[in-house]
Amino acid sequence: MNQTLENQYLICIDDTDDIGTKGTGEIAGEIGELLVARFQGKAGLVSRHQLYVHPDIPYTSHNSAMCFAYSGPASVDDIQRLAAEHLISVSAPAADPGLGILNLANFRGGNDLIAFGRQAKQEVKTKEQAYVLAQALGISLTEHGGTGQGVIGALAGLGLRLEGRDGRVKGQIKLGQTEEASVTLTVEEILSQSGLELVVNTSGESLATTESVQLCGKVKAVVHQGKFALLVAQDSGAWRNASRAQLKAY
Structure with a gap:
């Protein structure tokens, strides 16, 4: 070889x-x-x-x-x-x-x-x-x-x-959030701390690196555009990690 x-x-x-x-x-x-x-x-x-x-x-x-x-x-x-x-x-x-x-x-x-x-x-x-x-x-x-x-x-x-x-990517993304307490990070911080390549919304659009995302509970990554991505959705005017139901699309 x-x-x-x-x-x-x-x-x-x-x-x-x-x-x-x-x-x-x-x-x-x-x-x-x-x-x-x-x-x-x-x-x-x-x-x-x-x-x-x-x-x-x-x-x-x-x-x-x-x-x-x-x-x-x-x-x-x-x-x-x-x-x-x-x-x-x-x-x-x-x-x-x-x-x-x-x-x-x-x-x-x-x-x-x-x-x-x-x-x-x-x-x-x-x-x-x-x-x-x-x-x-x-x-x-x-x-x-x-x-x-x-x-x-x-x-x-x-x-x-x-x-x-x-x-969906095996395992969870752990960036300081728990089931009870959330943590808010910018997209840039999420990418640098997790090794993920993208943060995308449920319409498939990439978020700017300056956008903030609130993470709570079990955070899962998905395969999107051939890359590992965090899926997020709007909730009460803020970006949050996708729900279990939203992740089912993957």
Whole structure:
């Protein structure tokens, strides 16, 4: 492996957990940490992508896939081996884990992949459909236990993350606010203290760096325009972090 080469990947997993076990988002974060520890490079934040909820689709609680970006010298085979080893080790016994790896270098199948992701939010997809598309687009798609049904979500999550306007970021943004007490910061302060890239309103417009935002309770970031953004809304003439209902659009 050429250690001087930096590749750009999206990595997505689905259907790894069960009630009372380690969550898929946590497992995705661990895979990112393991990649950096073994191969160096950088792993980004994990985004959660909501898929279709239907009686014909087995899922634990929400049917969501978890995706993150990795840049570094590891090859697709390196990532596949490491991720598979970890999935087999930590996935719940009743889970049906799937793993998707998209090498962004010279990738030309974006429209088809994004379409699959959008469809998986609205209709039942099959493993066969997922494998046929992955093979056609040159995407690594593998199953690692149970029925392997998670390959559908893994491929869909890649498409949704690639599109850049779907998904909530795993975890919370903590900038001094609590459930009881709010904190008011400028957009510039939020960006510098959180590592986020944008603050946008529910209409998709970016706020100026001088605008003030009141933060309270659980503050969640979203994927917007391919960047990590804080979603805010007007409330009594002030900007506040988006409510749970407003975040559902992502």
